[in-house]
Amino acid sequence: MFHSDFPIFYLTVDVVLFAQRDGELAVLVVERGEEPYAGSWALPGGFVGDGEELVDAARRELVEETGIDGEGLALEQLRTFGAPDRDRRPHRVVSVAHLAVTRHAEAPTAGTDARAAVWLPVDEVAGRLAFDHDEILAHARERVASKIEYTQLAASFLPPEFTLAQLRGVYEAVWGHPIDPGNFQRKLRAAPDFLESTGASVKPAGGRGRPAEVFRACGRPFDRIGSPVLRSAM
Amino acid sequence: MFHSDFPIFYLTVDVVLFAQRDGELAVLVVERGEEPYAGSWALPGGFVGDGEELVDAARRELVEETGIDGEGLALEQLRTFGAPDRDRRPHRVVSVAHLAVTRHAEAPTAGTDARAAVWLPVDEVAGRLAFDHDEILAHARERVASKIEYTQLAASFLPPEFTLAQLRGVYEAVWGHPIDPGNFQRKLRAAPDFLESTGASVKPAGGRGRPAEVFRACGRPFDRIGSPVLRSAM
């Protein structure tokens, strides 16, 4: 027996997609083309389809609204935002927010329902988003800062092969403070299940300097690593 | 403009309520009185009301189905489970799971839609729940084990005033392994923002032995503590 007199909901997904741009943590936002909040910045997202997995909906909306290919990017549920007054529209809209990280910070292309899609530094966009998206962004920011402590997620900001200097740059961008290069080297090289050497080495960024060893992440983005890389200890 | 041709959802909340019983981690489950899964164990939960906050719905369902008073218990969103086939019924039902901890492991009273409500050791109930509730329980178990590392949540398993032996018992029950009493003392006493002494002391459990100092938690359940109490380091 199924009661059909329970309240009905519309369900959306929103995606907080982070990347590293110019040494800063950047987030992908769209300019809304429709009411409510037309003209405001918002997180990409949209309605969950019939019979669609939540995480698949997040991936699809990302492609549709921004042209960013969701294949191969680290994507995980963040939390659900369901305050009764969070959407101005007549029906109640609950959103399952997702956290994602990409190495491809290429220019997005505005798609359906969006006038524009751009990467912006998180510090610039904080406090200026539609709906409760500022709150979602704040949660996502804290989550990613926390996740890179005990998973390999930081590597998802980089190409498959990278140097320790690049990886350190990710930690610095996410945490917002500099890290001692020497200690970072030792700590990450000692971590048992994070990095594996490719044997190759590349010239450093400026062209000058000793070539750096090239590494690969040896697991999946959200896999736990043996010894955490703690914020407090960097 | 609001499109009314988007899919509609039913939204439920489920609650994983943990307590400590006989030195073990116990979870509150109900025996379902209605189809689907009538007669099976399940987590307490139910449909979110019109205009109701998600966390309030979780609290309400807990009271309705088990008689457990939701006031004053640590309750937090866990994650949302929305696989298209997770409910056998015709409409899609998405559930926002919540994690809760209580010090009152008193006998629950079966309420609406439930034939019985009982506390069971988590090890006994794992693998025997309706819907995808085994998966939810597994997530909750991992979350609580993780939360007590860097918050004061462990104190929520105990009365407002407690001894370090009692608190150690909580960690042992949740993590499932014994902890050195001496080292635990030193570690927790040194933690800057977890405990405050009441000045009182009480006789130990068996009646025999040196009286133990009585403490209070000095913050809210999910507040971060300064120096984490790491599983790996206990």
Next chain:
DNA sequence: GCAATAGTGTCTATTAGACATTATGGC
């Protein structure tokens, strides 16, 4: 006295953090 539990001391091995030093390239 003994048993039991609370709490402290001690030693070792590991680790973070600061910072100096060496290594390897471009110019």
Next chain:
DNA sequence: GCCATAATGTCTAATAGACACTATTGC
């Protein structure tokens, strides 16, 4: 040679873990 970056070494302070020891109660 100089400069820049990569990588290693060194020292100190803090901490986990094992375990011995002392303290305070009931019997």
